[in-house]
Amino acid sequence: MITIDNLYKRFDKLEVLKGVNLSIEKGKTAVIIGPSGSGKTTLLRCLNLLEIPDKGTIVLGNKTLNIAENSRLKQSEIVSFRKQTGMVFQNYSLFPHLTAIENVMEGQVTVLKRSKDESRKKALSLLEKVGLRDRADMYPFQLSGGQQQRVGIARAMAMDPEVLLFDEPTSALDPELVGEVLKVMKDLANEGMTMVVVTHEMKFASEAADQVIFMDGGVVVEKGTPEEVLNVPKNPRTMQFLNKVTER
Numbered sequence: 684m685i686t687i688d689n690l691y692k693r694f695d696k697l698e699v700l701k702g703v704n705l706s707i708e709k710g711k712t713a714v715i716i717g718p719s720g721s722g723k724t725t726l727l728r729c730l731n732l733l734e735i736p737d738k739g740t741i742v743l744g745n746k747t748l749n750i751a752e753n754s755r756l757k758q759s760e761i762v763s764f765r766k767q768t769g770m771v772f773q774n775y776s777l778f779p780h781l782t783a784i785e786n787v788m789e790g791q792v793t794v795l796k797r798s799k800d801e802s803r804k805k806a807l808s809l810l811e812k813v814g815l816r817d818r819a820d821m822y823p824f825q826l827s828g829g830q831q832q833r834v835g836i837a838r839a840m841a842m843d844p845e846v847l848l849f850d851e852p853t854s855a856l857d858p859e860l861v862g863e864v865l866k867v868m869k870d871l872a873n874e875g876m877t878m879v880v881v882t883h884e885m886k887f888a889s890e891a892a893d894q895v896i897f898m899d900g901g902v903v904v905e906k907g908t909p910e911e912v913l914n915v916p917k918n919p920r921t922m923q924f925l926n927k928v929t930e931r
Contacts, residue, residue, distance in 0.1 A: 775855070
């Protein structure tokens, strides 16, 4: 489903990704953990081309992107590739002037060219799925952070993506609101949605992930099942990181 081969990304003189290799099966949930600055979010943003890698290969679904050093991607290539992904950001990124249902409809109408009636029907179905059908006509400022994030998940799903990408989806939430978002994500995982999740929520990683990936210094240091990586890590750097997380 997703194959990443020898992926590099630098910002000016700072090399953030240093030859990342990774594969994620269709219908599986991969959770990426690691310290700040390890390249987790950059890798996620490279997967949907919000950041353009410097070189490497990304295979996503039936599309393959080979990026040679100093080459430039066409805008049509970027748009076509990005359509396969849905992104859920840590700061919600909802349109403040649109209601919850309008936020979920917007991309369907403007990008997928669906009719408003079809888009509204799908939006209502997705809002019900995330437990917010009764909030459909509310604006973001009328919703809690957890509710806004759930609208963000519904909006991402409305584009019929092959894979959902989550960038620390609970980091901006008050602790009591984290559970409602994680529950929606667990339900999606149980339904077989392919997901790549950058998070510090170790409990979610242990309960919902099929694969846990530990990154540090721009490379994948260790990967395996939650049991392997979180409970019996082999790499000393993974052990050090998990010990610090546990201390908190």
